[in-house]
Amino acid sequence: MIVFLVTPEHPYTLEEVTPRYPGVTVLTYDQLFGRADVSLPRATYVFSDLDRLARWRLVTVAGLYRQLRGAGLKVLNDPARSLSRFGLLRRLHDTGVNDFNAYRVEDGVMPAKWPVLLRQEGDHNGPYPELLHSPADVERVVERLTAGGIPVSNMLLVEYCAEPVIPGLFRKLSMFRIGEAYFAANCVHEESWVIKHGAKGIATPELYDDDFRIVRDNPYLDAIRPAFELAHVEYGRLDFALVGGRPQVYEINLNPHVGFGGEHPSPARAASFPIFEKNFVDALAAIDTPVAAAAAR
């Protein structure tokens, strides 16, 4: 049994997983802490969505992680060691993994490189869709968003670091870590540098062939693994891109939406779906805890 702990607003991310791996159970942090019955099943516990928790709740959750680990259970993603988006990007820059830096808006420090994009902590809906080219731009957009009710304490400035994979088309790559298993997910292609879900069929046959190769061989493992380790993430999806041939890490989502594809106009893309699915299910099996009646606490 594997229990994924999520925030109440984001329980849907594993909807495609549970039919394929019935041993997965999704439990919200509210359900967990609201239980009158204090015993928990002996299972593997994955602490996800940590970047969406209030700070006090993160402390509570870190205590639970330690209780479960102390009871001999398998636990993934230590809440006490999780980094904010800012913390991760700053460390990736300072350790030379990334060529771009990030800044907290409330810090009042302007970036060393322009342009920048504006992001929010704990938000996975993508950046503000306008590149900012000057302190005046930053001041204007921050004031507009703040006046509209977006907390300035959540805002980050991130130096722009992307390039099209072919003229007019951007590509985002992703890699999962589940326990000790690292494997690639399908690339996402869009015409804009703001890449979220991708546009089906927009890439060339050569790019879909490359996508198949990436999913099959996971060629960026050695470059990306240190970022997972630096972030202390044992379950999550890391998004990155190649810029000047170098992998640049954008974020790690601790509760990514997991999909196993479907129909696709590219045969290469369609052929990659079952590879990803097998990798995902095999990785779950490797962290699974056999069901037993014993209680953890």
Place this chain on the structure above:
Amino acid sequence: MIVFIVTAEHTYTVKEIVLRSPGPRVDLMTYDEAFKLTSAARHTYVFADLDRLSRRRLESAAKLYRELKAAGVRVLNDPARIPTRYGMLRRLYRQGYNAFNSWRVEE
């Protein structure tokens, strides 16, 4: 009347003045209750405990603040403009108010 909006775990901080205010009437409301408001009486609302909210709830509080303000109600502490402890200490240092600086350990 003055209504303090606080987190459910920290209502004790204003209970004394709710019970014994020598001046205007004071009441408290949790953010859980505040987010369910469909209409608000014309009181003064103080948004407290903002540093204890999750990012999502901070944004909800900022929207509530704006709704109340737009309705002509007096509101204190704009959730969208209140810095974190780090942000406040860093700015106070940079602007010369404080002689000491602060850093985020995760950095």
